[in-house]
Amino acid sequence: MIKSQESAVGRDVAAELDRADVLAEFRERFVIPDDDVVYLDGNSLGRLPRATLARLSEVAGAEWGGRLVRGWDEGWMELPVALGDALGSALLGAAPGQVVVGDSTTVCFYKLVSAALDRAPGRSEIVTDVENFPTDRYVLEGLARARGGSVVWLRGDRAAGPTPEAVAALVSERTALVTFSHVSYRSAHIADMAAITRVAHDAGAFALWDLSHSAGSVPIALDADGADLAVGCTYKYLGGGPGAPAFMYVRRELLRHLRQPIWGWLGRRDPFAMEQGYEPAGGVRSLLSGTPPVLSLAGVQEGVRLVAEAGIERIRAKGIALTELAIALTDARLAGFGVSVASPRDAAVRGAHVALAHPRARSLCAGLIARGVIPDFRRPDVIRFGLSPLTTRFVDVWDGVEALRDLLGGGSGSMAGV
């Protein structure tokens, strides 16, 4: 049954894994084009759910076109909070009233960092790592400079991620905020949210988590882990669409103490009173600023609904199985060509993508794309295989690895399904 002499896993084995996949039916809930590619970048932009296409048409055509401005009283105004609650309870481990959706991840992150710094008088340092997602790093840099503070950079082992011990060595009575990505955008390392949050709290600092690469791919327990603040992207595993609005989480007890910096009418008590003087709306609505982006929010709602229906435990199990396969195939089929695994080998601390390192990663990525396999490249030397549990098949992993092997000169002509 095994076609390749070098591997214990043939494409038929991958196909068998697909047949046994309890989530296989979910792939049919997404738009898959006729001229489809081997899509290994769902951690950058998730596929389009069929329900979203229908919902966008409904919200635009029937609600906006048909109900016009009345839509605000007929559900639109509740979207940021209703969607936040649904997302929080299904996927973030957050009780209602602590999550809201709106603004880009960058703007959400800015708001929460700024609010935290305001509540930490006399503390001027922010601890993060050089592996944090770029937009987070830039926001921190900007806010630190604006306030005369500084960013303390953890420069650890990439695949090992930020350990509680390494963070403990950097925090002090000067630390206002500790912030990391829960799942690293490059290595997929899962940080220990509970332990690092404790380290932050022991130093009297706030802990803010970026969940962009974990929401919808790994279980998250914000309330249980004691997180103070969190943000996350919705266009990756949550399928919200390109540039869809992000979410913010603020732990309930902090809501009344934190004040975000962008005082807009939607964050004000009784916004349509349009009165003089800003007073926060109270609760999670105080995090809002401008008018909610209704079409985008409706899209996110469908994506979240689908992920919640599949269930994060099943998604996590398949994410582990997909990444285990990718690593096994890399070891068996690519290691001889200089490709190494740059993600954790321990599945317990690995999210749903796999980083493969090779000195020619950039040109290899371009070669893969030319062959209809879409991963992405991350400088300096990483090919990232994003394995989206609801849409990526085990044969996609196999085909992606074989295409890379072909490019590296180990061609078996296997793309057609050896």
Added chain:
Amino acid sequence: MIKSQESAVGRDVAAELDRADVLAEFRERFVIPDDDVVYLDGNSLGRLPRATLARLSEVAGAEWGGRLVRGWDEGWMELPVALGDALGSALLGAAPGQVVVGDSTTVCFYKLVSAALDRAPGRSEIVTDVENFPTDRYVLEGLARARGGSVVWLRGDRAAGPTPEAVAALVSERTALVTFSHVSYRSAHIADMAAITRVAHDAGAFALWDLSHSAGSVPIALDADGADLAVGCTYKYLGGGPGAPAFMYVRRELLRHLRQPIWGWLGRRDPFAMEQGYEPAGGVRSLLSGTPPVLSLAGVQEGVRLVAEAGIERIRAKGIALTELAIALTDARLAGFGVSVASPRDAAVRGAHVALAHPRARSLCAGLIARGVIPDFRRPDVIRFGLSPLTTRFVDVWDGVEALRDLLGGGSGSMAGV
């Protein structure tokens, strides 16, 4: 021909104006539901262009669904700037490279105010008026408080708007920024952008204009009038849809000097390098922060295209004709019931809506909505008739006025078309 004894204008005259309307055909370019209402709130939320419905389906289905992450290289990344240039040249009097679209109006306004204050060291005051749109007032209040500055409030005559003389009396060497709405959201008064900007400049302050109620309804000449900064909403006269992203303008010479506070990856040089250290992208891209909201931007693009095709001069001419009719009918049919015109009577300084004052404005608005006429209410006593030149007919104005007359006890049973 005139059916009413009290008015010189009957519904037949309004209908004749519609037949002669050179923009009449544009109404067919919008979705008009079968159970349509008399919609007089297009200045709050513009109607849905048919092309937008098709475009949303195309961008979601074919681009997101079909091209997946490749969409970023196939046009999405250019949308904020390409759309900004189109909007700027067709409707804002702004040469290319100065306008960009993204984030809510509130966030855009926050960014520009913050950037201006940073460039005005030693100046702590912001001059605006109590008639400015609430979200602008709240943002100013928040930023002034955060920086130990203050807002100097102009409290003038509502319908007269902020005059250059009144502004001149408030500015000084302490003034960092002068900011007003170009068209007042309540009275529709058009501020003298050129003269007030000169007053600001003479005091060494920046001038920032909120174009939310003027973009797409009245001609704007940002470059010629010397404006430094501007923001505006796209879901009113520009038809971008509920909560669509806003635009920012920064005068070319200022672009290299101003630094907006939310340092995100899309505002950085070479964002996909993902390198350490923020460096502004340069030009108008430096104003961006997070990932562009692609679906929403595509919607705005269609709206802007339609408005540009109709032409702002024709739109302005019809806006004047519609508001003139509304005022004439108010004088003739409603004045006797205690309704007065709270917008400028001089068309040259009046935008495309009309504020009608009555002590029972709130309940009258509710009554109108129950009768299928949709204006909006603005505290304390204003019924606002928004007259969107591309979709509002002269008979809509007539029907709206007659419905209000009915409610006030002057019923002629005329809704059916007397």
